[in-house]
């Protein structure tokens with residue numbers, strides 16, 4: 001059984017002028033346990049939309065997303081939240097760190113939704129990422145690269161089986177970007193987590209054995225606009 005299986009996944013948004021833009025129309029995509037895959041796609045091609053749908057943050061219009069065989073559509077919102085906490089670590093494009101909390105607290109707070117706070121493991125992860133002497137620093141007291149590494153530690157804190165990473169190195173200079181990527185891949189490998197990373201940066205994509213071009217698996221790649229059309233439920 002694949003770790004992640006998408007079938008006939010569709011998502012549209014309603015634009016401010018009322019037209020409907022089909023952003024995702026993905027007949028099939030699968031990811032195996034512990035597999036590391038990069039997904040390429042230009043800006044606006046639907047990468048974040050796809051990751052948010054997989055994470056259960058955004059509800060697709062139709063189709064199925066199976067995580068370890070469980071169809072997210074069959075779950076209530078709270079069940080989806082629980083499954084996400086237990087299964088997925090998410091590195092957001094803009095980090096989403098809590099500014100009022102230290103690096104260590106940013107990592108342990110996320111653990112509250114999983115197996116419970118484990119300061120020792122959180123400290124160990126941060127140390128592995130070169131932040132052992134920055135545990136008590138707040139995000140504003142950290143460089144952008146350090147903030148990014150806190151976000152990586154937070155994504156790994158619950159020992160997820162799937163890490164989703166949205167342009168995780170987009171705010172770093174090329175050298176730091178590759179360093180952070182290598183750390184993320186190494187930690188995922190050690191913890192047996194699969195990695196689905198989206199990027200439009202060729203030097204990042206080239207590090208992966210399997211690179212999937214979103215345009216190749218997405219029939220909506222041309223950004224089909226259905227003038228005046230209405231779509232059920234979730235176009236927003």
Ligand SMILES: Nc1ncnc2c1ncn2[C@@H]1O[C@H](COP(=O)(O)OP(=O)(O)OP(=O)(O)O)[C@@H](O)[C@H]1O
Nearest residue numbers: 013014015023042043044045046047048049050236
């Ligand atoms: N809530 C929304 N309402 C309407 N349109 C939206 C909404 N969210 C995203 N879109 C549109 O969907 C398309 C895909 O957006 P998405 O953020 O998934 O792209 P992306 O590939 O992650 O882009 P980037 O690489 O620039 O982050 C864009 O054209 C965007 O304008």
